Each structure stands twice: as C-alpha cells, then as structure tokens.
Amino acid sequence: MTSTALRSRAWKLLEMVTTPLLPSDYLDLVSPLRAGADLRGHIEAVHPETGDAATIVIRPGRGWRGHTAGQYVRIGVDVDGVRLWRAYSITSPTNRQDGRVTITVKAIPDGKVSNHLVRRATPGTLIQLDQATGDFVLPQAKPTKVLYLTAGSGITPVMGMLRDIEFDDVVMVHCAPQPQDVIFRNELHDLVADKKLRLTEVHTAIDGMLDIARLDELVPDWAERETWACGPAGLLDAAEEHWSEHGVQERLHTERFRPSIVVAGDGGAVTFSATGRTVDADGATPLLDIGEEAGVLMPSGCRMGICFGCITPLKAGAVRDLRTGEITEAEPGVLIQTCVSAAAGPCDIER
Numbered sequence: 001m002t003s004t005a006l007r008s009r010a011w012k013l014l015e016m017v018t019t020p021l022l023p024s025d026y027l028d029l030v031s032p033l034r035a036g037a038d039l040r041g042h043i044e045a046v047h048p049e050t051g052d053a054a055t056i057v058i059r060p061g062r063g064w065r066g067h068t069a070g071q072y073v074r075i076g077v078d079v080d081g082v083r084l085w086r087a088y089s090i091t092s093p094t095n096r097q098d099g100r101v102t103i104t105v106k107a108i109p110d111g112k113v114s115n116h117l118v119r120r121a122t123p124g125t126l127i128q129l130d131q132a133t134g135d136f137v138l139p140q141a142k143p144t145k146v147l148y149l150t151a152g153s154g155i156t157p158v159m160g161m162l163r164d165i166e167f168d169d170v171v172m173v174h175c176a177p178q179p180q181d182v183i184f185r186n187e188l189h190d191l192v193a194d195k196k197l198r199l200t201e202v203h204t205a206i207d208g209m210l211d212i213a214r215l216d217e218l219v220p221d222w223a224e225r226e227t228w229a230c231g232p233a234g235l236l237d238a239a240e241e242h243w244s245e246h247g248v249q250e251r252l253h254t255e256r257f258r259p260s261i262v263v264a265g266d267g268g269a270v271t272f273s274a275t276g277r278t279v280d281a282d283g284a285t286p287l288l289d290i291g292e293e294a295g296v297l298m299p300s301g302c303r304m305g306i307c308f309g310c311i312t313p314l315k316a317g318a319v320r321d322l323r324t325g326e327i328t329e330a331e332p333g334v335l336i337q338t339c340v341s342a343a344a345g346p347c348d349i350e351r
C-alpha cells in the first residue's frame with residue numbers, strides 16, 4: 001500500500017473516532033495556523049493610532065501567499081457569537097521580515113466589526129483570513145511623479161504603498177477633520193522631514209471639505225501625476241469628474257470602501273425561505289445587511305459589488321440594484337448580489 005493510501009485510511013479511522021467532529025476540528029484547537037488548515041490568523045497586537053483608529057498586527061497561517069502594496073484582505077471576526085466578514089487594506093510593507101501583516105481600522109459610528117477591532121480585540125484572538133486581493137496597486141514601471149489623494153481611513157492602502165516603494169517625486173493631499181485625526185501623522189511627517197514626501201493636510205473641521213478645484217493651487221502639476229485616491233464617495237466622485245473634465249482620467253486610480261448608492265426605492269417584506277424568517281426592509285439597505293441583522297447566515301465578500309462572493313438565488317419578488325436602479329425579477333436560476341441589492345417590494349431570498 002502506498003503511503004498516500006495509508007494516510008487516507010488512517011485519516012478515515014480517525015474520523016470514525018472523532019465523530020461527530022472532524023479530526024481537523026481537534027487539530028484546529030492545537031494548531032489553527034498549520035499548513036493545510038483553512039487560512040486563519042492570530043491577532044498578536046493592537047496599537048492605537050488615533051482616538052478611533054488602531055493598527056491590528058496579524059500573524060497569518062502557513063497558507064498565506066503574501067500581498068502587493070495597496071491590496072486588501074478580508075477577515076472574518078466573531079462579534080457577539082456571529083461571524084462577520086469585512087475587507088481591510090494591508091498597511092504593512094510587503095518585505096516585512098517577521099512575516100506578520102497589519103491592517104489599520106477606523107471605528108465608525110454603530111460599526112459592528114470596526115468598533116470590535118479597535119476597542120475590544122485582544123492579542124491571541126483567532127480570526128479567519130482570505131488571501132490578499134485587489135487591483136488598487138502600483139504599476140510595474142515606476143511613474144516619475146505620484147499624487148496620493150486620501151481622506152480619513154482612505155489613507156490605509158496608500159500607507160501600504162508609501163511603506164513599500166519610494167518614488168523620486170511624491171505628493172500627498174490628505175483630509176481629516178483635525179490634526180489629531182490624521183492616522184499615521186508622525187510617520188508621514190518623518191517622511192516629509194526626510195524629503196521623501198510633500199504633504200498637504202486639509203483639516204476639514206477647520207477649513208471645510210476639500211474643493212477639488214483647489215488642487216490647482218495645492219499641487220499645480222496634479223494632471224501630470226499618476227494618482228491613487230481613496231476616501232469617501234464625495235471626494236472620489238469629485239476626483240473622477242475633475243480628472244475626466246481635464247481628459248486625464250487614465251491617470252486616476254481609485255479605491256472605494258463602500259459602493260456608491262445612487263438609487264433607493266420602496267422596500268418590502270423579505271423572506272429568507274431556507275431559514276424561515278421574514279423581515280421588513282426599506283428600499284435602501286442591502287439585503288446582505290438585512291439578512292445578517294435577522295440572524296440569517298449570509299455569504300459575503302467585498303460588500304461593494306465587486307467580488308460576487310455574496311450571490312444568492314432570488315426565489316420570488318423583485319430587487320433593485322442600488323448602484324444603477326435596475327430591477328431584477330425572480331425567475332429560475334436568477335442570482336443576485338445581496339450586498340448591492342435592496343428589496344423592491346416583497347421578495348424571497350434563498351437563504
């Protein structure tokens with residue numbers, strides 16, 4: 001008998017002994033980060049950055065394949081007994097010697113996962129991990145002039161880039177309510193002191209929101225710069241319009257943390273037939289949120305309509321795509337993205 005066949009027979013025997021659990025469930029208790037296990041990570045430290053943001057240091061398990069600067073990782077965290085998945089940009093450089101990675105999270109009002117990570121996560125906590133992904137990354141060929149345009153927690157993927165690759169000519173315009181809200185402020189100012197970065201901070205609680213037209217004054221050659229922008233929808237929408245008006249849209253790369261919701265309508269009663277639950281939903285809240293809130297086990301991914309990790313059969317009724325307003329009606333085989341679809345009247349979701 002070959003060694004593979006022997007191993008498989010031994011494993012089957014073990015399965016009989018450990019039923020109803022699997023042998024891997026026991027291995028998870030002693031070695032959750034081992035090769036071959038579902039990808040997980042241990043939180044090893046939590047470092048406060050500002051009053052409402054913290055950097056979480058994670059040791060990924062053996063299967064971690066690394067990342068490219070600017071990418072994000074999805075993590076699954078148990079909050080009050082419910083596993084919730086969210087995406088976070090990786091803020092550590094790709095060549096970190098100790099094999100650990102960091103994410104930096106800003107707690108938002110009523111945010112389940114962000115508040116849990118910033119205020120309650122403790123070293124030793126086991127979390128679920130996906131491989132890093134995303135195309136908000138730097139090109140192979142180094143651009144000669146770079147502009148980073150960021151606001152709030154939108155600084156995170158850019159910090160991953162700044163820590164990874166040096167450019168000859170980098171300008172950053174960063175918006176935050178007040179100086180003490182600027183995440184990584186000391187590190188940014190160190191880069192400025194070392195002449196590795198030119199930085200303009202816009203303090204929106206004092207100066208008001210950044211009017212994108214001010215770029216002419218803040219960064220006169222902005223249109224010549226390869227630009228990476230990340231922040232709230234208002235800033236990114238304005239930037240996309242501005243770059244397009246000047247015919248340089250191909251120089252602008254954006255990363256959004258939330259989908260732009262443009263069309264809301266009337267909601268309806270949503271039935272999750274597999275779970276046997278029916279709840280009222282408005283016409284603006286994604287069905288993913290409605291399901292999670294109702295305690296239904298919902299698959300999820302990027303939560304902004306990119307990855308298709310949340311697709312679910314629509315059994316009856318109609319839903320509205322919150323990005324386009326398009327209505328999808330139930331018919332056999334029709335799948336919907338629950339993270340960007342809301343009820344458009346009564347509907348039945350097969351979960």
Ligand SMILES: Cc1cc2nc3c(=O)[nH]c(=O)nc-3n(C[C@H](O)[C@H](O)[C@H](O)COP(=O)(O)OP(=O)(O)OC[C@H]3O[C@@H](n4cnc5c(N)ncnc54)[C@H](O)[C@@H]3O)c2cc1C
Nearest residue numbers: 072086087088089104105106110111112113114153156257
């Ligand atoms: C590609 C990608 C990268 C991301 N990187 C980071 C990062 O590096 N750091 C970081 O802090 N966050 C990042 N996010 C956002 C993060 O995934 C979560 O959306 C955020 O932490 C809120 O989750 P929550 O569970 O706390 O809020 P929820 O409990 O899901 O939501 C609570 C309330 O806040 C609203 N809300 C949800 N998300 C946001 C948001 N981003 N801004 C404002 N209001 C919101 C909801 O509509 C709801 O009303 C990223 C998102 C994506 C898609």
